[in-house]
Amino acid sequence: MDDIVKAAMAKWPNVPDCFGWLGLDARGNWYMRDDRVQAAGPFPASKGSLLQHEKLIEFIQRNYAADAQGRWYFQNGPQRVYVELEATPWIWRLQPNGRVLSHTGSPVQVLASLLDEGGKLYLATDLGLGLVHSADMALAADRVEAGDWNPEMVLFEELRTRGRFLQSPKASNDKKPA
Structure with missing residues (x-):
C-alpha cells in the first residue's frame, strides 16, 4: 500500500466505505460505475466506463486488497472502495x-x-x-x-x-x- 494512502488513513480514520463504484471484469479491466450505471443494473451487466488512465490503474492495483470477509477493495486514501467482481479477484x-x-x-x-x-x-x-x-x-x-x-x-x-x-x-x- 502506498505511504500516502497509509497517511490519509491515519489522518481520517472514519471515512465511510464506498460500494458499487468500481468493477473488475473477467479480463482484468477496471470499470468506474457512477450512480446512473449502478441504477441500470448490477455488474457486469451494467459495466460503466472502462478505466484507461495508466497512472490511475497502477494506483488502484498497488492499493488492492481484501478484508477478513473476502470483500476486495481499493484503498483510495482514507476510503475503501469495494470492488464488484465479474469472476474472481x-x-x-x-x-x-x-x-x-x-x-x-x-x-x-x-x-x-x-x-x-x-x-x-x-x-x-x-x-x-x-x-x-x-x-x-x-x-x-x-x-x-x-x-x-x-x-x-x-x-x-x-x-x-x-x-x-x-x-x-x-x-x-x-x-x-x-
Whole structure:
C-alpha cells in the first residue's frame, strides 16, 4: 500500500466505505460505475466506463486488497472502495516463458488448477485464486498437455468458498464468503 494512502488513513480514520463504484471484469479491466450505471443494473451487466488512465490503474492495483470477509477493495486514501467482481479477484496472464502474472503484474506460483462447469480455467496460487485470462487459454492448454497442470473439476459456487471471496460486496457487506 502506498505511504500516502497509509497517511490519509491515519489522518481520517472514519471515512465511510464506498460500494458499487468500481468493477473488475473477467479480463482484468477496471470499470468506474457512477450512480446512473449502478441504477441500470448490477455488474457486469451494467459495466460503466472502462478505466484507461495508466497512472490511475497502477494506483488502484498497488492499493488492492481484501478484508477478513473476502470483500476486495481499493484503498483510495482514507476510503475503501469495494470492488464488484465479474469472476474472481485475480485474473491470471500466462507468459510464453511459463511465468504466471496477476492482472496487477505480480508474479505468482501455481499451486493447483481448477476447471468449472462452464469450462473456465482457474489457478490457485500463492497470491490467491483467480481466472485464467481467455486470451491465454492456448498457453494454458500447453501446460495441461505437458502435465504441468492437472485441472480438478469444481463448481463455480465452490470457488468462492475455496478462494474466500465475494463477487458483490454491497449485496453481502456483512456476510462471510459462502
